[in-house]
Amino acid sequence: MLDVRRMLLLVEVAERGSLTAAADAAGVTPSAASQQMSRLEADLGQPLLHRLPRGVRLTDAGEALVARGRAIRRELRGADADLEALARLDRGTLRLGSFPTVSASLLPPALTRFARKHPSLHVKVHSGLLAHLLDRLDTGEIELAMLWDYEWNRVDDPSLIVRHLLDDPTVLVVPANSELLEAGEIGLTDLAEQQWIIRADNHPVAEVLRRSCRRAGFEPRIGYESHDYQEAQAMVAAGLGIAIAPRLAMTNRRSDVRLVRFATGVPAPIRRILLARPANRNPTPAAAAMAEILGAVAVKFADQNLNSTQFGTVRTPHQGR
Structure with a gap:
């Protein structure tokens, strides 16, 4: 089963153009971010990133997974907003x-x-x-x-x-x-x-x-x-x-x-x-x-x-x- 946290990190890599920038946004070290991407690729059995001298480029598999990852991120942000509204008593049913x-x-x-x-x-x-x-x-x-x-x-x-x-x-x-x-x-x-x-x-x-x-x-x-x-x-x-x-x-x-x-x-x-x-x-x-x-x-x-x-x-x- 896909690891959602690794998928979200892949989205950060795609949007920021490098593992280092993505690691900084996620609050982890570049080494940890690189390890997470390698584990995600191993889970899928195919590469997701072309590692270049400066930055990275997504493979076709990487592009497909990033599209799904963005949808998941939207849903998670929506869930956070729903829970915050419920906590503020702005919506819901008792x-x-x-x-x-x-x-x-x-x-x-x-x-x-x-x-x-x-x-x-x-x-x-x-x-x-x-x-x-x-x-x-x-x-x-x-x-x-x-x-x-x-x-x-x-x-x-x-x-x-x-x-x-x-x-x-x-x-x-x-x-x-x-x-x-x-x-x-x-x-x-x-x-x-x-x-x-x-x-x-x-x-x-x-x-x-x-x-x-x-x-x-x-x-x-x-x-x-x-x-x-x-x-x-x-x-x-x-x-x-x-x-x-x-x-x-x-x-x-x-x-x-x-x-x-x-x-x-x-x-x-x-x-x-x-x-x-x-x-x-x-x-x-x-x-x-x-x-x-x-x-x-x-x-x-x-x-x-x-x-x-x-x-x-x-x-x-x-x-x-």
């Missing part, structure tokens, strides 16, 4: 994985900030279930992924570098005119007689409800199975039952429902929002920039969780029994 509640809450302001800061970069977002996102990280189809976990299904994979962005607490969703709004912070045992709106198709929040209620000593009575959080909110507003949801899922809250915090000490699970990337691949400059922005946006969302104005007004403090 492939990011996400899931619905984050895509509807935390991700949009992050994408807006990223686009404003790096307008030449394109972001492709792939939304999916947890297993789907983990598979795409493993195959390299995405560079970063927003993930979630609870205490019973931690994302603990040595092939990933995982960053904890924020905690997403579980909240109670009730109608805007619910008597529960007068109870203050509520314990789960206060809700044993309530009917519940639950997420269908073995959704994780359905498991959260069942685990939480069982810890409190009762089985939830299911009044309706919804297929998304907007549908769940509508059924809560219509009086079919109450629901629980991660706080981020209620970013786009209907005006006819309210959120209620659970009482301190109530075993209402907290969902962790995570950012993951493969451990065996260094992040691209674009991925590193997006990770920084997601971290900053997550801090703001965490503050909103603590100071939200979307929670229902309460009148009389009451601890869950």
